[in-house]
Amino acid sequence: MSRGVNVVHLLGNVGNDPEVRATSTGSRVAKVSLATNRTWKDRTGQDQEATDWHSLVFWGRLCDVVEQYVKKGDRLYVEGRIEYRRSEGESGIRFFTDVVVSELVMLGTSSGAVRASEAAEPEEDLPPTRKPAARAVDTDSDIPF
Numbered sequence: 001m002s003r004g005v006n007v008v009h010l011l012g013n014v015g016n017d018p019e020v021r022a023t024s025t026g027s028r029v030a031k032v033s034l035a036t037n038r039t040w041k042d043r044t045g046q047d048q049e050a051t052d053w054h055s056l057v058f059w060g061r062l063c064d065v066v067e068q069y070v071k072k073g074d075r076l077y078v079e080g081r082i083e084y085r086r087s088e089g090e091s092g093i094r095f096f097t098d099v100v101v102s103e104l105v106m107l108g109t110s111s112g113a114v115r116a117s118e119a120a121e122p123e124e125d126l127p128p129t130r131k132p133a134a135r136a137v138d139t140d141s142d143i144p145f
Contacts, residue, residue, distance in 0.1 A: 006081040006082055007079065007080075007081060008078075008079065008080050008081060008082055008099050009077075009078075009079050010034055010036055010054055010056075010076075010077070010078050010099065011036065011075075011076070011077045011107075012034045012035050012036035012037070012054070012075070012076065013034070013035050013073060013074070013075055013076075014032055014033070014034060014035075014070055014071065014072055014073060014074045014075075014076060015032075015033035015034065015035050015053065015072065016032060016033050016072055017070075017071055017072050018030045018031065018032050018058075018066045018067055018070055019031045019032075020063065020066075020067045027059065027060075028059075028060075028063045028064070029057060029058065029059055029063055030057070030058040030062075030063040030066040030067055031055065031056065031057055031058075032056045032058070032066060032070060033053050033054065033055060033056070034053070034054045034056050034076060034078070034099075035051050035052070035053055035054075036051070036052050036054065037049060037050070037051050037052075038050055038052065054099055055096065055097065055098045055099065056078060056080070056098070056099050056101050057083070057098045057099065057100045057101065058101050058104070059100070062101060062102075062104055065104065066104070069106060070106065074106060074107075074108060075106075075107040075108035076104065076105070076106060076107065077104075077105040077107060078099065078101045078103065078104050078105075079101070079102060079103035080099045080100050080101040080102050080103070081099070081100050081102070082097060082098070082099060082100075083097075083098045083099075083100050084096070084097055084098075085097075085098065
C-alpha cells in the first residue's frame with residue numbers, strides 16, 4: 001500500500017485570542033489564526049513582503065493548553081496536517097483550509113518556551129510500568145569545546 005505525506009510546519013504570530021467551543025459530541029476544539037511572513041526580491045530588486053494567514057485547529061489536550069496559555073500576538077511553532085472542509089449555505093459553497101495541529105511550541109511568551117504534544121501522555125496518567133526512568137544528565141558532554 002502506498003501512503004502519502006501531509007505534514008505542515010509553521011512559525012508565526014497569533015492573530016487572535018483562541019476561540020474555544022464544544023462540538024455536538026462534547027469534544028472541545030480551539031481555533032486560532034496564525035500569520036507567517038515571507039520576503040523576496042521582485043524583478044527590479046526591491047524587497048517585497050507578504051503575510052499569509054493560516055487557520056489552526058487544536059483538539060484534546062492541545063485545546064486546553066491553547067485556551068489557557070495562548071494569546072493574540074504570541075509566537076508559535078506548530079506541526080500538523082492540512083485538512084480541507086466544504087460548507088454549503090445560503091451564500092453558496094465555501095471552502096476552508098485548516099491546519100490540524102499535533103505539536104505545539106510556544107515561543108516568546110512571558111513564561112518562556114513551552115512544548116505540548118497531543119501524542120505525549122502526561123506522566124501522572126501513566127501506569128508505573130510506563131513512567132519514564134529518571135536519568136542522570138552529564139552536562140560536561142554537552143559543552144562543544
